[in-house]
Amino acid sequence: MSLLGPAEVRRLAEELGIRPTKKLGQNFVHDPNTVRKIVAAAELTPDDVVLEVGPGLGSLTLALLPSAKQVVAVEIDPPLAERLPQTAREMDPENADKLHVVLKDAMKITRADLVVQPTAIVANLPYNVAVPVVLHLLNELPTLDKGLVMVQAEVADRMAAKPGSKIYGVPSVKLAWYAEARKAGPVGRNVFWPAPNVDSGLVSFHRHEKPLSTVDKTRLFAIVDAAFAQRRKTLRAALKGWAESETVNVDELLQKAGIDPQSRGEQLSVIDFIRIAEV
Known part of the structure; x- marks a missing residue:
């Protein structure tokens, strides 16, 4: 060769x-x-x-x-x-x-x-x-x-x-x-x-040998995109527009997912984002 x-x-x-x-x-x-x-x-x-x-x-x-x-x-x-x-x-x-x-x-x-x-x-x-x-x-x-x-x-x-x-x-x-x-x-x-x-x-x-979750990938990726669209914003602020389009309350959403509303996208693992999408 x-x-x-x-x-x-x-x-x-x-x-x-x-x-x-x-x-x-x-x-x-x-x-x-x-x-x-x-x-x-x-x-x-x-x-x-x-x-x-x-x-x-x-x-x-x-x-x-x-x-x-x-x-x-x-x-x-x-x-x-x-x-x-x-x-x-x-x-x-x-x-x-x-x-x-x-x-x-x-x-x-x-x-x-x-x-x-x-x-x-x-x-x-x-x-x-x-x-x-x-x-x-x-x-x-x-x-x-x-x-x-x-x-x-x-x-x-x-x-x-x-x-x-x-x-x-x-x-x-x-x-x-x-x-x-x-x-x-x-x-x-x-x-x-x-x-x-x-x-x-x-x-x-x-x-991964097995999928991390059965959650809808489109929804998950939309959340990820929103979380990083303005990196300096907290998740509460960054996800507000997306949450309104999904007719959900962002504070309740993050609370149920066990995520601090004051945290930022760069602090969350893919598993954290999956928890938000699953809620």
Whole structure:
């Protein structure tokens, strides 16, 4: 198996007439050691079906193929999607048949779009849609048990943040609804082409074995959104508008849930928010 280095990445991009675009969040990894590090951190088994979002020119894809049962690569850019199977055949003919490429926006992926159902997501995610993509896929694909994603360092911090932290917020709580998340290491800027203006980080997560609650997720997420809409407000003030729309008294609601009305959203765990939603 061969991996893509800087020369191969630029050759492929030139062949396809591609210049990485900010609109699609394209920063191609051109460092073989980095993709090996990502695959190792993902803790894949030979039975895992891996979902990769935004495979680009195939740097991470080639590292995933030998480690997984199958790889489903979701790519929004037609020239990249069309070229990827050929790259796999050229660089790793032994494992090329494991690859399935889906030409689609990851935010619109449904179970029906996939010929095999993934057990893990491993991806270098576009910075501008990283959190929505992860939440959408966890919601849409119940077979997805675990993941390791490379995102902007600041986003990695938020995804893995715990209650009481200044960076704890909506992404932290919503991801915690589905899975237990943790930071899995930093990634430097020089491993990308073009080099981004921000640092990157890895986030690892494992889906909860059982759902935390049977409460309506839409209601729960509406409460979370309201609680963090104005971070400096107490829960009594922050949830007032939402409570009125639900024709409930916010003080009675919080009292029944056992939550201090003077506390703030950043102090509450996902379990605390679930208690409010259940009441």
